[in-house]
Amino acid sequence: MVKELSNEYHREIVNLFKSHAETRRSKQGNDYIGSGKLLYPINSPSSRILIKEWLKAKSNLTFREYTDLLDSLALGESHNEFQVIGRLLEYRPAFRRLLSPDSLDLWLSYAEGWAEVDGICQSNFSCAEMLSHWEDWRKTIEAFLHSENVHKRRASLVLLTGPVRNSEDKRLSELAFGNIDELKHEKNILITKAISWLLRDLIKHHREEVERYIEQNRATLPRIAVRETVNKLKSGRKSGK
Structure with missing residues (x-):
């Protein structure tokens, strides 16, 4: 019907x-x-x-x-x-x-699959928009990080991909590394692929931190995240080719 x-x-x-x-x-x-x-x-x-x-x-x-x-x-x-x-x-x-960043909470409650999360969260909200209302965005992203909904947990990573690629601001990178650390033990591909994506986008402004983080957490990070990030560090491409 x-x-x-x-x-x-x-x-x-x-x-x-x-x-x-x-x-x-x-x-x-x-x-x-x-x-x-x-x-x-x-x-x-x-x-x-x-x-x-x-x-x-x-x-x-x-x-x-x-x-x-x-x-x-x-x-x-x-x-x-x-x-x-x-x-x-x-x-x-x-x-x-x-x-308000809170608007995303309703929408993501009805998301199904990576494409629906990314369609909202990938690059729509710029680093300037996020930093100008930082406390609101930080609280929303941290709420998504701890959500039982895997789509919101993915959003806590994807929302930061564009901003960390386009800004050196430590608030963004610190939140990104913290979220990765919180979710690195998860096996769901929605999370493992997003961790890889965020780590690779962090390379532009935080290369040494990414190298150090990979070295210190190689055993606990998703294997795909380690492989693709190391490839990006070495060759500039996640495939290594």
């Missing part, structure tokens, strides 16, 4: 996906992205264009309407709807900067 959507803008977006899908047949779940949600067969570039054009036509969209739409999309039945959250964060930076 299809859920009736109360948010008008959300309905418009779903109808866009339905009318522009590459075939009329949607499917349930995708092993690669780790989501069991409905998936409309529409490629990422086409989806981006659709949302950009839709948003361009909504020049009078208010901040309240924007936040209500983001919250509604998080509850959507399809992976495509959830991915729109990240698009709207990217395409409306003025509104994004007004959001």
